[in-house]
Amino acid sequence: MSSAAPAPTIRGRARDAAILEAARAVFLEHGFEAATLDLVIGRSGGSRATLYQRFGGKAGLFAAIIRDLRDKIVAPLGTAADGERSNPAEVLVGFGRRFMSILMTDESLALYRLVIGETRHFPELGRLVFEAGPAAAAERLSDYLRRATQQGRLAVADPDLAARQFLEMVKGDLHTRTLFGAGRRPSSREIDDCVRGAVATFLYGAATRRRARRRSAPRTGIRS
Amino acid sequence: MSSAAPAPTIRGRARDAAILEAARAVFLEHGFEAATLDLVIGRSGGSRATLYQRFGGKAGLFAAIIRDLRDKIVAPLGTAADGERSNPAEVLVGFGRRFMSILMTDESLALYRLVIGETRHFPELGRLVFEAGPAAAAERLSDYLRRATQQGRLAVADPDLAARQFLEMVKGDLHTRTLFGAGRRPSSREIDDCVRGAVATFLYGAATRRRARRRSAPRTGIRS
DNA sequence: GCATTTCTGTACTATACAGTACACTTTGGC
DNA sequence: GCCAAAGTGTACTGTATAGTACAGAAATGC
Numbered sequence: 001m002s003s004a005a006p007a008p009t010i011r012g013r014a015r016d017a018a019i020l021e022a023a024r025a026v027f028l029e030h031g032f033e034a035a036t037l038d039l040v041i042g043r044s045g046g047s048r049a050t051l052y053q054r055f056g057g058k059a060g061l062f063a064a065i066i067r068d069l070r071d072k073i074v075a076p077l078g079t080a081a082d083g084e085r086s087n088p089a090e091v092l093v094g095f096g097r098r099f100m101s102i103l104m105t106d107e108s109l110a111l112y113r114l115v116i117g118e119t120r121h122f123p124e125l126g127r128l129v130f131e132a133g134p135a136a137a138a139e140r141l142s143d144y145l146r147r148a149t150q151q152g153r154l155a156v157a158d159p160d161l162a163a164r165q166f167l168e169m170v171k172g173d174l175h176t177r178t179l180f181g182a183g184r185r186p187s188s189r190e191i192d193d194c195v196r197g198a199v200a201t202f203l204y205g206a207a208t209r210r211r212a213r214r215r216s217a218p219r220t221g222i223r224s
Numbered sequence: 225m226s227s228a229a230p231a232p233t234i235r236g237r238a239r240d241a242a243i244l245e246a247a248r249a250v251f252l253e254h255g256f257e258a259a260t261l262d263l264v265i266g267r268s269g270g271s272r273a274t275l276y277q278r279f280g281g282k283a284g285l286f287a288a289i290i291r292d293l294r295d296k297i298v299a300p301l302g303t304a305a306d307g308e309r310s311n312p313a314e315v316l317v318g319f320g321r322r323f324m325s326i327l328m329t330d331e332s333l334a335l336y337r338l339v340i341g342e343t344r345h346f347p348e349l350g351r352l353v354f355e356a357g358p359a360a361a362a363e364r365l366s367d368y369l370r371r372a373t374q375q376g377r378l379a380v381a382d383p384d385l386a387a388r389q390f391l392e393m394v395k396g397d398l399h400t401r402t403l404f405g406a407g408r409r410p411s412s413r414e415i416d417d418c419v420r421g422a423v424a425t426f427l428y429g430a431a432t433r434r435r436a437r438r439r440s441a442p443r444t445g446i447r448s
Numbered sequence: 449g450c451a452t453t454t455c456t457g458t459a460c461t462a463t464a465c466a467g468t469a470c471a472c473t474t475t476g477g478c
Numbered sequence: 479g480c481c482a483a484a485g486t487g488t489a490c491t492g493t494a495t496a497g498t499a500c501a502g503a504a505a506t507g508c
Binding site: 037 | 505506
C-alpha cells in the first residue's frame with residue numbers, strides 16, 4: 001500500500017515529500033471526498049503520473065498521509081510522560097499538560113476530524129491512529145499509576161482503567177467541544193485549569209470526607 | 225433553511241418524512257460528500273424536483289436531517305437524569321448508564337462521525353448538536369451536583385466542571401475507541417463496568433487515604 | 449557522456465453527480 | 479366533479495474529477 005519502494009532517487013524522495021506535504025494540507029483542510037488530486041498537484045508541483053506511480057491513487061495517498069501524521073503527531077502522545085518527580089499531583093499535571101498541548105493543536109484536531117469522519121471508508125486507519133495515540137498514552141500512564149501504587153503513593157485498583165479515566169477528564173469537554181466547532185478555541189489558561197481540576201478530582205474525589213469509607217469498599221461496592 | 229413551510233398537505237408531509245428518513249440513512253452511511261441525491265431518491269421514492277422544492281438542495285437536506293437527528297437522538301441526552309434516590313452513587317450510576325445507552329447506539333455514533341467530520345463545512349450544525357446533547361446533559365448533572373453539595377451529600381467545588389469530568393469518565397475511552405473503529409464494539413457489561421468505575425473514582429479519588437488532605441486544599445493547591 | 453530509469457506536462461476518457469426544465473399526474477379543498 | 483396547487487418522471491446541462499496514455503525532458507548510474 002503506502003509508498004511501496006522506500007525512495008528510489010534523490011529527486012524521487014524530494015518529490016514524495018512534497019506530494020505528502022501537499023496532500024496532508026489538502027486532506028486535512030477538505031476531507032477525503034472533497035479533496036482533489038488537482039489541488040494536491042497544484043500545491044506540490046509534481047505531475048499527475050508521478051503521484052499515481054508512487055502512491056497508487058487517491059486512497060493510497062490518503063493512507064500514506066495518515067501514517068505520516070500518525071508518526072509525526074499522534075505517536076508523541078504515547079511518550080507524553082517524563083521526569084517522575086516525587087509528588088503524584090505534579091507528575092499528573094505535567095503529563096496532562098503535555099497530552100493536551102499535543103491534542104489541541106490545529107493539526108491534531110484536524111486529524112481527529114479526518115480520521116473519525118472517514119472511519120467508514122478506512123476503518124484500519126482509525127485503529128492505527130487510535131492505538132498509536134490515545135491508547136499508547138494511556139498505557140504509559142497506566143505504568144506510572146501501577147508503580148506509584150506499589151510504592152504507596154497512590155491507591156489505584158485498576159491502573160488501566162484509571163489511566164483512561166484520567167486522560168478523559170484531562171480532555172474534559174474542551175476537546176469534544178472543539179471537535180464539534182462549538183464555541184471559540186479554549187485558551188491555554190482554560191486548558192491548564194481543566195488539567196488541574198482533573199488532577200484534583202482524580203486524586204481526591206467528590207465524596208464528603210465524613211462519608212468516605214475505606215478505599216477498597218466503594219470501588220466494588222456500587223451495585224446495580 | 226430547513227423545510228421552510230411546516231408541511232403543505234398530507235401527501236406532502238408523508239413525502240417530507242420519507243425523504244428525511246431516506247436522507248438520514250444515506251448521510252449517516254456515506255457522509256455528506258459521498259452521499260448522492262439519487263441514492264436518497266431511490267430510497268424515498270419521490271422525485272428529484274420535490275426534493276429540491278422542499279429542501280433546497282443537498283446542503284439544505286443535510287441541515288434538515290441533522291436538526292431532525294438532534295431532536296430525536298441527541299436532545300434526550302440532556303434529559304438523561306431522573307429519580308434522585310438518596311444515594312449519590314446510585315444516582316450517578318443511573319445517570320451514567322442512561323447517558324451511555326444513548327451515546328453508544330449505532331445511530332448516535334454515526335451522527336457523531338458525521339457531524340465531527342463535516343464540521344469544516346457546517347460549523348453551525350456542530351454547535352447545534354453539541355449544545356443540545358453533551359452540553360445539556362452536563363448542565364443537568366451540574367444542577368444535581370450543586371443540590372447534593374448544598375445538602376451535604378457531596379463535596380463538589382465546581383459543579384459545572386465536575387459534571388463534565390464525570391461524563392467524560394463515563395464515556396471512558398470506550399466512546400472514542402468506537403468512534404475510531406478500533407476494536408470490537410464494547411459489550412453492555414463493559415459499559416457498565418466503565419460507568420461504575422467512573423463513579424468510584426469520581427467519588428473517592430485515587431489518593432491514598434493517609435495522604436488525603438482537607439478537600440478544599442488540593443483543589444486549589446496544585447501549582448505549576 | 450551515454451543508456452536507462454524516473455519524472456513531467458498535457459491531453460484525453462469515462463463517469464458521476466448537482467442542479468434545472470418541463471410536461472404530465474395526482475391530490476384536496478370547495 | 480372541477481380546478482388550482484402540489485408532486486412526479488424523465489431527460490438534459492454543465493461541470494468536476496479519478497484515472498490513463500504517451501511523448502519528451504531530466505536526472506542518475508556507470
